[in-house]
Amino acid sequence: METQIVPLGTASAIPTTERHLASTALWRKGRLLLFDCGEGTQMRLLQSGLNRARLDALFLTHHHGDHFYGTMGVISTLALLHREEPLVVVGPTGTEEAVRSMPGLANDWLPFDVEYRELPEDFPPQTVYETDEFSVAARPVEHRVPCMGFRFVEKPRPGHLDAEKARELGATEHEHLRALKRGERVAFENGHAIAPEEVLGPERPGVSFAYVMDTNPCEAGRVLAEGVDLLLHEATFAEDQEERSGKTGHSTAREAARVAEDAGAGRLLLSHFSARYDTPAPLVEEAQEIFPNTAAAEELKRYVLDPRDKEAVSA
Secondary structure, three states: OOEEEEEEEOEOOOOOOOOOOOEEEEEEOOEEEEEOOOOOHHHHHHHHOOOHHHEEEEEOOOOOHHHHOOHHHHHHHHHHOOOOOOEEEEEEOOHHHHHHOOOOOOHHHOOOOEEEEEEOOOOOOEEEEEOOOEEEEEEEOEOOOOOEEEEEEEOOEOOOEOHHHHHHOOOOOHHHHHHHHOOOOEEOOOOOEEOHHHOEOOOEOOOEEEEEOOOEOOHHHHHHHOOOOEEEEEOOEOHHHHHHHHHOOOOEHHHHHHHHHHHOOOOEEEEOEOOOOOOOHHHHHHHHOOOOOEEEOOOOOOEEEEOOOOEEEEO
């Protein structure tokens, strides 16, 4: 099953009639990750058709309300749904205190554990969440308050199995073929063995995604986006607002495009649009002058990360 990126909210600071507050879902093999959780995120999850009960981890860039205030509602709803699986919440120092201060959200009142992984200001770049199949890394970015960006990377997968060659070498049973496909050595009673590299093609790289919100254009954002299939980068303002953008800790669309270009990203989605823009079309036009493979993130649209061609395509 492919990995999908689903923007749930693309507004900056305040919602509009057309745009909701910041949150983006990553759906993979029936499991869910959330990047930011602005007010109304749980309603957007319902409208997206994604199963909120499958949420494994929530990654918060910072504590401004348009990125954070939906956290309490999501956790509360999961409790009402009698969730028992633990939930990981990654965020800046103070995340646990802020959430647990709300009535009913202390861990000892919930039917599931919440593991808070808090990062101080100017923390060293690090992996903040990892499974056997992927990892999520974080780096500090440049905003008015402590803020971080995230990079999701699937681990390489074994190459395609040459089943005919494997059978010629003696792997005649299905369990032999399955083991070889997993990259495991198969040994037989007569002492003969088949190494996976004898029958597997080159490793296949996994897909990658970077989430860079609320920041001046910076080196950390470029590193997070380096070589990713899809970069979701804030573009709060157009170029004529560059001075204001810099003072408020944000990026223009053109600056986001330069980050994508310098990082060698495959595709750029712009998000976090100021309410002054009825449509993000002018922002996209500015960005495309620098980085042609740019589009405005569309809320509830599913963007498929396809490992077969290492190119982000929309579903």
